[in-house]
Amino acid sequence: MKGFILSFRSEFYKTRKTMAFWSAVLLPLLICLMLSIGFFGNSEKLSNLPGVMLWFEFAAPVLVVMGSFLLPMLIVFQAYSVNNIEHKAETWKTLFSLPISKWSVYSAKYVYALFLVILCLALFVLFTLGFGNLLGIISPGLKFNEGHIESTLLQVYFKLLLSSLGILSIQFLLSLLFRDFLKPMGIGFVATVAGIIMANVQWKYAYLFPYSAAMLTVRSLRGDNRPNDGGMPHITVDFFTKDICVSLIVAVAVYILGYFIVLKKSVK
Amino acid sequence: MVIDTQGLSFNFGNQQVVKSLSLQVPEGSIYGFLGPNGAGKTTTIKLLLNLLKTDQGSIRVFDKDLQNDRIDILSQIGALIEQPAIYGHLTGKENLMNRALLLQVAESRVDEMLALVHLKDAANKKAGKYSLGMKQRLGIALALLSDPKLLILDEPTNGLDPNGIIEIRELLIRLVTKYKKTVFVSSHLLAEVERMATHVGIIDKGELLFQGSIKDLEAISQPQIQIEVANTVDAANFLKKQGLTVNDISEDHLTMPFISKIQMGEINALLNRNNFQVFAIQKVQKDLEKLFLDITQKA
Secondary structure (H helix, E strand, O other): OHHHHHHHHHHHHHHOOOHHHHHHHHHHHHHHHHHHHHHHHOHHHHOOOOHHHHHHHHHHHHHHHHHHHHHHHHHHHHHHHHHHHHHHHOOHHHHOOOOOOHHHHHHHHHHHHHHHHHHHHHHHHHHHHHHHHHHHHHOOOOOHHHOOOHHHHHHHHHHHHHHHHHHHHHHHHHHHHOOOOHHHHHHHHHHHHHHHHHHHOOOOOHHHOHHHHHHHHHHHHHHHOOEOOOOOEOOOOOOOOHHHHHHHHHHHHHHHHHHHHHHHOOOO | OOEEEEEEEEEEOOEEEEEEEOOEEOOOOEEEEEOOOOOOHHHHHHHHOOOOOOOEEEEEEOOEEOOOOHHHHHOOEEEEOOOOOOOOOOEHHHHHHHHHHHHOOOHHHHHHHHHHOOOOOOOOOEHHHOOHHHHHHHHHHHHHOOOOOEEEEEOOOOOOOHHHHHHHHHHHHHHHHOOOOEEEEEEOOHHHHHHHOOEEEEEEOOEEEEEEEHHHHHHHOOOEEEEEEOOHHHHHHHHHHOOOOOOEEOOOEEEEEOOOHHHHHHHHHHHHHOOOOEEEEEEEOOOHHHHHHHHHHHO
């Protein structure tokens, strides 16, 4: 366990000044900032919306982009970045000749990639709520203070996180095996596009393909996102849908498979 | 023995790159692992560090089996493999700090290492902007950081200027004599190994051709006198008539076995007295290629 913690801290130390880390911070910040500017410019039009509806209007564009393309591609990028740092510096041989178990080195790297995804999604929640409240203050016409979506937003993003774990394991393994940028990125890109198409044409086996999971998560929200009797939208988040289960199984299986590949692999 | 391998073999696909290697590295030695490029030196080093899986044979380090006591053994080894593995986006000091974090070494040791390899002034410069020699020195600092009992260095003087080569050589000799470390150092330069090693292993095409102390090697690698003279054939005939041995004659020089400096001076005087104009006379070592020929012919 000590080896794992030391390796995890080292991962942070190595990446703290790189885009691998800062992309997880800057992406939610910039997207939420741009969205806020858009909302501020349209505040007159939006001022007749009730609080909860306004929050959904504010959160929805990010969620749609996240589900369709941004989240899978972000994971492809982050899984690549944490491994590329070693490919580029040719440091695999050093990492695996440290007096630290191979399991710790491999797991710390994987968990660090997972940490970056969690950080990014948590910041999306935080910035969505933060910028929403800020807009409510600087533009009092926008009735952000009259509604609350904190709990729903957390649940939705948590489900997005679960939906992304399958892709994370696959992309992590691909990035670990191939030093060539095009292979993991190319495969990730094509698989993401295929996943979006499968989810959008509502192919009945789309849930078996991890790259569809994020899109399926967002689509499942759309189904419920209709005003109920009180005129307010209602969202229920069902965490353990078939696609999430597949994503989790793939995540665990590929993670374990990756470890055995690392054990057997010759370090160049 | 600090390193003891028995029948160590390794294949890359169908090609056997290490053949039944039995290395014996005694404690407190500088073991020069000598061989031309592509002989299997780096592969052997990677096997010693468990980076490659051994196909056949056993590796014992500090009297422990590498397969069973990997972490314990690695905690006592500092290694530099091929070109130094350095994070170019971090400064030299940050590279050391990162390794210190992983090995739980005090920060003060990082400064000591920077001073030792003369990188204090460049400590806060991005390592990616270092010259090859600076990178090599940083690599050596990284290997020494945990104060390991055994240092495994793969061509550590590659890319260093003559001053740097001398510094590294002196540092390694100091580590062994003063701090009782054991150093396993690979090189393709015979002269380099001869200057610092106490023991030598010679590998070619994956096979260990020679292993022993430096004195044993010197017995094989006799130094020679190279004489640049106006008429090499006549000069050689003249020297032979005087009862001297001439090993080799070429258009512009001849070679003879080296016995002593005084004898070399006498040969020079003898040639000059008999009107053979000597342009240059010097002691030379056999190059690696000739040494290999000698060893393989003896075997």
